Amino acid sequence: MDGQAVKVSATKVSAIKVSDALLEARCTHGYQVSCSNCRLGAMCLPLALKREEIDELEFIVKRGQPLQRGEHVFRENDPFHSIYAVRSGSLKSYRTTPDGQEQVTGFFLPGEIAGLDGIGTNTHLSSLLALETASVCAIPFNSLELLGKELPHLQRHFLRLMSREIAEDQQLITLLSKGTADQKVASFLLGISSRLARQDLSPTSFRLSMSRVEIGNYLGLTVETVSRVFSKLQKQFVLAVDNKEIELSDCDRLREIAGIVD
Amino acid sequence: MDGQAVKVSATKVSAIKVSDALLEARCTHGYQVSCSNCRLGAMCLPLALKREEIDELEFIVKRGQPLQRGEHVFRENDPFHSIYAVRSGSLKSYRTTPDGQEQVTGFFLPGEIAGLDGIGTNTHLSSLLALETASVCAIPFNSLELLGKELPHLQRHFLRLMSREIAEDQQLITLLSKGTADQKVASFLLGISSRLARQDLSPTSFRLSMSRVEIGNYLGLTVETVSRVFSKLQKQFVLAVDNKEIELSDCDRLREIAGIVD
DNA sequence: TCCGTGCCTTGACCTAGATCAACACAATTA
DNA sequence: TAATTGTGTTGATCTAGGTCAAGGCACGGA
Numbered sequence: 207m208d209g210q211a212v213k214v215s216a217t218k219v220s221a222i223k224v225s226d227a228l229l230e231a232r233c234t235h236g237y238q239v240s241c242s243n244c245r246l247g248a249m250c251l252p253l254a255l256k257r258e259e260i261d262e263l264e265f266i267v268k269r270g271q272p273l274q275r276g277e278h279v280f281r282e283n284d285p286f287h288s289i290y291a292v293r294s295g296s297l298k299s300y301r302t303t304p305d306g307q308e309q310v311t312g313f314f315l316p317g318e319i320a321g322l323d324g325i326g327t328n329t330h331l332s333s334l335l336a337l338e339t340a341s342v343c344a345i346p347f348n349s350l351e352l353l354g355k356e357l358p359h360l361q362r363h364f365l366r367l368m369s370r371e372i373a374e375d376q377q378l379i380t381l382l383s384k385g386t387a388d389q390k391v392a393s394f395l396l397g398i399s400s401r402l403a404r405q406d407l408s409p410t411s412f413r414l415s416m417s418r419v420e421i422g423n424y425l426g427l428t429v430e431t432v433s434r435v436f437s438k439l440q441k442q443f444v445l446a447v448d449n450k451e452i453e454l455s456d457c458d459r460l461r462e463i464a465g466i467v468d
Numbered sequence: 469m470d471g472q473a474v475k476v477s478a479t480k481v482s483a484i485k486v487s488d489a490l491l492e493a494r495c496t497h498g499y500q501v502s503c504s505n506c507r508l509g510a511m512c513l514p515l516a517l518k519r520e521e522i523d524e525l526e527f528i529v530k531r532g533q534p535l536q537r538g539e540h541v542f543r544e545n546d547p548f549h550s551i552y553a554v555r556s557g558s559l560k561s562y563r564t565t566p567d568g569q570e571q572v573t574g575f576f577l578p579g580e581i582a583g584l585d586g587i588g589t590n591t592h593l594s595s596l597l598a599l600e601t602a603s604v605c606a607i608p609f610n611s612l613e614l615l616g617k618e619l620p621h622l623q624r625h626f627l628r629l630m631s632r633e634i635a636e637d638q639q640l641i642t643l644l645s646k647g648t649a650d651q652k653v654a655s656f657l658l659g660i661s662s663r664l665a666r667q668d669l670s671p672t673s674f675r676l677s678m679s680r681v682e683i684g685n686y687l688g689l690t691v692e693t694v695s696r697v698f699s700k701l702q703k704q705f706v707l708a709v710d711n712k713e714i715e716l717s718d719c720d721r722l723r724e725i726a727g728i729v730d
Numbered sequence: 731t732c733c734g735t736g737c738c739t740t741g742a743c744c745t746a747g748a749t750c751a752a753c754a755c756a757a758t759t760a
Numbered sequence: 761t762a763a764t765t766g767t768g769t770t771g772a773t774c775t776a777g778g779t780c781a782a783g784g785c786a787c788g789g790a
Contacts, residue, residue, distance in 0.1 A: 309642040326629070354623075355620070355623075358617070365587050368588075373588055375641060378641055379637060380571040384565065384569060417767070418767075431748075433770080465565065695740080698739090699739070
């Protein structure tokens with residue numbers, strides 16, 4: 207029954223309400239970890255909050271049951287209610303261009319916040335999809351706004367997050383606009399690497415949860431080109447590739463190739 | 469003396485404090501228009517504020533003397549203190565890549581807000597430069613934050629602005645990633661056109677304040693390509709180009725070419 | 731008036747990456 | 761076990777847009 211409800215939320219266009227309700231329902235099942243003992247606390251929203259303040263935040267956050275690979279958290283044009291913190295797994299956000307093409311606009315790893323682009327229009331302008339089994343916390347934006355008024359730290363941290371997203375998007379713009387295929391791929395890998403490092407995971411040995419197609423789409427390259435660059439870098443002993451399994455053997459060289467844009 | 473101070477602010481790296489002080493000084497000279505009778509009110513920060521609320525905002529805004537073409541409002545790595553609302557003229561923001569190249573990240577027209585990417589790091593990550601004689605209002609971020617706590621409308625509107633910037637950047641990402649030269653140029657022109665329309669200026673006949681180089685840089689194209697696309701569109705009677713003077717003769721066709729991405 | 735100097739345009743190439751096509755290799759299903 | 765499907769790799773070609781080079785036109789200074 208639960209499973210079915212989730213299926214609906216993955217296929218129906220205006221599914222977010224259902225999804226939110228589900229998330230909320232599950233909270234009562236004692237399913238969640240609390241913000242204060244979540245191992246991501248330090249990089250997620252609670253950053254810079256005092257103990258009591260975290261408890262207040264805790265109160266509005268809704269934790270959800272794991273999403274299956276391919277399930278949506280929200281879709282383009284869904285009404286905007288919440289932003290989403292990734293608890294585990296990974297997701298991608300993407301937009302559909304008027305001519306039906308898909309543009310991947312970002313990948314989200316644990317501790318990162320998705321859905322910020324919906325605030326301006328009260329409508330999500332991108333879709334958010336699980337790349338593998340993943341779980342997210344929904345943070346209702348209205349409640350967050352109210353709480354922000356009481357907790358200046360929170361308010362400020364939230365603005366920081368938004369600003370950082372702007373800065374990151376502009377970094378990507380530069381990469382897309384000026385970078386060669388090699389630079390793009392190298393920067394991408396370094397980006398993933400440093401985000402894994404923030405989670406205290408190995409920055410040199412990891413598994414890519416996204417396909418080559420998705421990487422190419424994100425970087426403005428074709429699959430073939432992504433694949434060729436991987437092969438080339440492997441031949442140069444910069445990295446070792448085994449399908450999705452990546453090992454960065456020579457980060458310095460990789461940084462050189464990326465143009466130290468990161 | 470004024471002129472000299474301004475010169476300094478354009479060449480010195482950490483010039484923002486000087487600049488801010490100047491802006492403030494000028495306020496006392498009775499130089500400014502007030503927010504409440506500024507013709508841009510409807511699209512700038514005061515949007516959605518009540519009369520008394522605007523007066524409060526007014527109190528923290530610092531209006532500056534016109535900037536000359538080529539002068540900086542702030543530069544990359546300057547400490548972040550204020551965001552800037554464009555009152556007249558136009559500006560560009562840009563970043564310098566590690567290898568010294570410049571990447572134009574945006575153009576700003578009257579009523580638009582620049583400098584939002586500095587909030588996250590307390591440091592400006594891009595530079596802001598006047599493309600022609602222009603004037604901006606500096607809005608100290610600390611004051612804005614405080615005021616936002618009292619005025620929920622303001623707070624919310626500000627978040628909206630940031631979110632909109634994210635959404636716009638993502639639009640640009642899509643364009644850069646998937647677009648052909650024709651689509652890029654067409655989208656660019658349509659974008660300018662609709663932003664002029666918001667100011668009640670002609671959306672079909674206008675003067676570009678940025679050079680071909682800057683347009684190309686922004687769109688990830690070379691000058692030559694931009695020039696060729698302009699010529700081609702002119703030959704097809706989609707637009708008439710006379711140096712910086714542009715006339716959109718066939719907006720529908722232009723939208724078609726752009727792929728109606730706008 | 732003449733001479734820079736800065737843009738812009740146009741033409742003739744050339745190359746990075748797209749496109750097309752074939753194949754490899756799991757993992758999934760019959 | 762064979763057939764199927766999804767995903768990744770590799771090679772052969774093609775092309776959009778980059779690069780290089782030449783020239784035009786407008787504006788400012790002497």
